[in-house]
Amino acid sequence: MRSFNDSRDVPRSKGHTPSAGEHAYRRAAFHALLIVAIIAACALSVMFGARPVGLDDVIRAFSDASADDIAAEAIQLRVPRTILGLLVGAALGVAGALMQGVMRNPLADPSILGLNSGAAFAIVCSIAFAGLSTPRQYIWVALLGASLTAVLVWLVGSVGRSGPTPLKLTLAGAVISSALASLTSAILLPRVDVISTYRFWQVGGLSGGRFELMAPILPLFAIGFILALWSARHLNALALGDQLAAGLGVSMTRVRVLAWAAAVLLSASSTALAGPIGFVGLVVPHAARLVVGPDYRRIITASMLMGPLLMVAADVIGRVVTRPDDVEVGIVTALIGAPVFVMLVRGSKVREV
Template sequence: MTATDTRTTPDADLARRPAHVRTLWIAGTLAALAVVMAASVALGARDVGLSDIVAGLGGAESTLGEAAVKKRVPRTLLAMTVGAALATAGAVMQGVTRNPLADPGILGVNMGASLAVVTGIAYFGLTSPTSYIWIATAGAAATALFVYTIGSLGRGGATPLKLALSGAAVSAALASLVTAVMLPRNDIAGTFRMWQIGGVGGASFEKIGHILPFLAVGFLLCLLSARGLNSLALGDELAAGLGEKVVVTRAAAALGAVLLCGAATAVAGPIGFVGLVVPHLCRLVIGPDHRWLLPLAAVLGAALLTAADVVGRVVNRPSEIDVGIITALIGAPFFIYIVRRQKVRAL
């Protein structure tokens, strides 16, 4: 859909998707999330039965099954939290930049956060989870600004293709820098591994507790910006004519997305493509209205990342495949599909 088409069709799109239909989609996605959560607790290197699940949820760990459940519960919650954060951030980034290719991974934001954390650990001795989040957020913000600046240079400004190419180039460069920082530090190579690929294997309730305040602020900023993002989809001039404070709306939404990316990357590493795939799927079923799009993206993102984690644990038992690899296998073909759709140039 072209930018011109988008200005004339949102009302028609919304008319075809009445509120009760969109509510049913969200309810159905919540039900799917509940099923995936149950699978995440029950499946893994060792499958567990209902009795072990009930006992494990009650705090028991006298058997291997109960101990497995006790470890899988925080892992499931972390996968849900990170998936919801990345999907919401992706939807907001696409709305802020009016770029259908925007995604925390593709634009290099996740890798910028990873490099900041790895550098902090290697050279500044950072050990506090809270410090990880602050430095990851700073790295994410700096990378987002850098990529947008590069993509805005030259004729035509920040086009979707230029932003995607700039993000890919910056992401590749930052990934090389992460490797360069890691190579001479074999003493903490295990700690660094997560910031190369992305995973939720080291989950704990303590980690979740550390990121919740940052995620809460990020989600709140994104949700409060939903109506403004709808106006930005019409173009800056028309949005300003409708009374929208374009700069404030864009800055608030971008800050919310950066907080979500930074916090998610600080605890799970650079997991890519969730923020690209999920918003597009959500638009297909409920339309472009961000007031509905953002909540559905959060729920579907949580379900997708949790399902990807389950797949990674099951397909290679008793070992496991990091969730970042699974999402890349899902998202890379989808990215190619979006790029090859010549009609999709802006939101």
């Protein structure tokens, strides 16, 4: 007769394998933690700046609409800036995940594929040749420039019998981005007045966030997020390869076009409002993939939360480290994203060897 301590009754396994319920619980806990972190980052964003304000000042500013002291004025300026950071962070994170899924390229993001260069080129042309000078005008010009560049990249990458392959899209984005950057420099060099106006937009930041500027672009963000959520489950099939995806009944062209359109809407709208902010679309999807796995439905959902957290936290850091002056968020995200990009490139080389 076996005793309860008989070693043969104990299953021999190398470790506990989490069940589906445990995985779901961990994901829910992770998302809840992200939401709490975002709320904390937003509170810090409203409280810290050239003039720090206390929590009691924040409560009073929101509860008493007639408050007109310096603290209330600072809070009223920081609230739209914080909301813009949430919106742009979510959009760039999701756009980067979509582009990496469509192109099956872990180094793809809106800035690398030329959208920022297209927006910058359009802004410079509008200042130099059309005399535009207000943020409201820049928004639509940048949106048009980034969108047209995305269409051009897609058309160039679609040349040939094989259609828009990931490699051709990547090469097309790199070539067009370099060409537009050269044209932008050629226009700027003889025009000192244009350089002085353009350089404030070029850095990329949230200091110009205002509700009246964000409102007209909100429908584009909404359409982009809806298309992104629809594309998420189909990107999993694309990750298996074109032949297998076609065998599963997935229309590869339709999925690529709609996912690309969503990424363009999100990244172009973000660039129009906040300028060319790089590396967010590169870093956030990779961080999400490390935590939630390779399922693009979960990557895009996590990117919607991790992107805002990174953007708002970077903005707070930029305001604190050089107080009372601000370091624009585009500089802070570049300092964070550049080392990550180098590590990704080195990792890709190691795998190829």
